Amino acid sequence: MEKLQRIVARTLANYQGNAEAFWAGTRDHDVRQNIEALLRHLHGEPPLRILDFGCGPGRDLKAFTELGHIAVGLEGCEAFAQMAREHSACEILQQSFLALDLPAAAFDGVFANASLFHVPSAELPRVLGQLRETLKPGGVLFSSNPRGENHEGWYGDRYGVHHDLASWRGFLNAAGFTELEHYYRPSHLPPEQRNWLASVWRR
Numbered sequence: 001m002e003k004l005q006r007i008v009a010r011t012l013a014n015y016q017g018n019a020e021a022f023w024a025g026t027r028d029h030d031v032r033q034n035i036e037a038l039l040r041h042l043h044g045e046p047p048l049r050i051l052d053f054g055c056g057p058g059r060d061l062k063a064f065t066e067l068g069h070i071a072v073g074l075e076g077c078e079a080f081a082q083m084a085r086e087h088s089a090c091e092i093l094q095q096s097f098l099a100l101d102l103p104a105a106a107f108d109g110v111f112a113n114a115s116l117f118h119v120p121s122a123e124l125p126r127v128l129g130q131l132r133e134t135l136k137p138g139g140v141l142f143s144s145n146p147r148g149e150n151h152e153g154w155y156g157d158r159y160g161v162h163h164d165l166a167s168w169r170g171f172l173n174a175a176g177f178t179e180l181e182h183y184y185r186p187s188h189l190p191p192e193q194r195n196w197l198a199s200v201w202r203r
Contacts, residue, residue: 004098004120004123007120007159008076008096008097008098010157010158010159011118011157011158011159012076012077012096013157014156014157014158015077015079015080015158016077016078016079019057019077019079019080019083022056022057022080023056023057023083026056026057026059027057027059029059031059031060031113031144032063033183033185033187033198034111034113034142034144034185034198035060035063035064035067035111037142037181037183037198037200038050038109038111038140038142038200039067039109041140041180041181041200041202042108042109042139042140043108043138044108046067046068046069047068047069047070048069048070048108048109049069049070049072049106049107049108049109050064050069050070050071050072050107050108050109050110050111051071051072051073051074051102051106051107051109051110051111051134052064052071052072052073052074052111052113053074053097053110053111053112053115053116053131054074054075054076054097054112054113054114054115054116054118055073055074055075055080055084055088055092056075056077056080056083056084057080057083057084057087058073058080058083058084058085058086058087058088058090058092059087060111060113061073061084061087061088061090062087062088062090064111065088065089065090071088071090072090072091072092072093072107073088073090073091073092073093074092074093074095074100074102075092075093075094075095076094076095076096076097078094081094097115097116097118097119097127098119098123098127100127100130102130102131102133102134103134104133104134105133105134105135105136105137106134106136107134107135107136107139108135108136108139108140109135109139109140109141109142110131110134110135110139110140110141110142111142112131112141112142112143112144113142113143113144114144114145114146114196115143116143116145117145117146117160117161117162117163118158118159118160119161120152120159120161121152121161121171124161124171125171125174125175128171128172128175128177129175129176132175132176132177132203135203136203137203138202138203139202139203140180140200140201140202140203141172141177141200141201141202141203142198142199142200142201143168143198143199143201144185144196144197144198144199145161145162145163145168145196145197146160146162146195146196146197147162147163147164147165147184147194147195147196147197148162148163148164149162149164150162150163150164150167163197164197165182165197165199168197168199172199172201176203177201177202177203178201178202179199179200179201180200180201180202181199181200182197182198182199182200183198183199184196184197184198185198
């Protein structure tokens with residue numbers, strides 16, 4: 001437990017101390033491909049309820065809202081949570097990924113863009129189970145993580161796990177999800193340079 005607390009504290013402190021620079025560097029990132037990958041698998045018409053897991057300063061919350069959905073952010077970094085409230089005007093749950101308190105069957109979709117890779121592999125089954133439970137039956141989870149060969153540890157002052165497809169499938173299948181699709185991005189780069197694994201899963 002003490003090790004996990006250190007992982008959370010150090011990673012969040014890094015984001016907290018670099019919040020303005022992170023926002024400046026990511027606010028114009030084009031993630032429409034990922035947003036569309038989640039939305040095309042959702043059942044029903046807007047407004048649908050979407051949890052942006054690791055919402056950061058709120059870029060994607062605003063995008064979902066502009067598409068007519070009800071977006072709720074979840075963010076562990078205090079600075080990001082405040083930025084997200086100001087930028088998106090959405091509800092923000094300030095929670096650590098390892099200490100979630102989520103309502104059951106509350107969301108049509110969970111959008112975990114560049115966030116779940118921060119969860120240590122030993123804790124990932126529990127966290128995925130909690131995300132599955134907060135989805136409505138038939139709900140959809142989108143995730144995008146740095147691809148790798150399952151190295152786990154510190155990348156500077158941020159903890160992460162760079163899963164390969166087989167490892168990621170193993171965790172999601174064990175948590176009770178069914179794969180809908182996966183792809184590598186950014187799509188404009190040659191295949192060997194697409195360093196992010198995106199995947200979509202149904203509860």
